[in-house]
Amino acid sequence: MVSKEVEIALHPGLQARPAAEFVQKANRFVSHIFIEQGEKRINGKSIMGLMSLALSKGDHITIIADGTDEETAIDELVGFVTEKEE
Structure with a gap:
């Protein structure tokens, strides 16, 4: 299992x-x-779960991946939410 805490840079968030x-x-x-x-943990493959968090730009989250391609998954997903829009 791999996890990484990140700040959401996407505008307007997720x-x-x-x-x-x-x-x-x-x-x-x-x-x-x-x-x-915080205390909430949702399935990152669920649109309803993700929308329930109402994540905005500047919010801090932890992305967790557990499985055979966990490193690649973390790298890509962290890159997506931390990408700054120009």
Whole structure:
């Protein structure tokens, strides 16, 4: 299991379209993907779970991957949420 705490740099955060993109990326991996914020932990492959967190730019989350491709999954998903828009 691999995890990384990150600050969301996407504007407006993981709302609607970016949340759907995150879930699509997460579903390409065999590993189980989770997102934690505070006491909440959701399945990173679930659009409803992700939307329930209402994550905005500047929020801190922990992305967790557990499985055979966990390193690759963490790298790609962390890169996605920390990508600064120009």
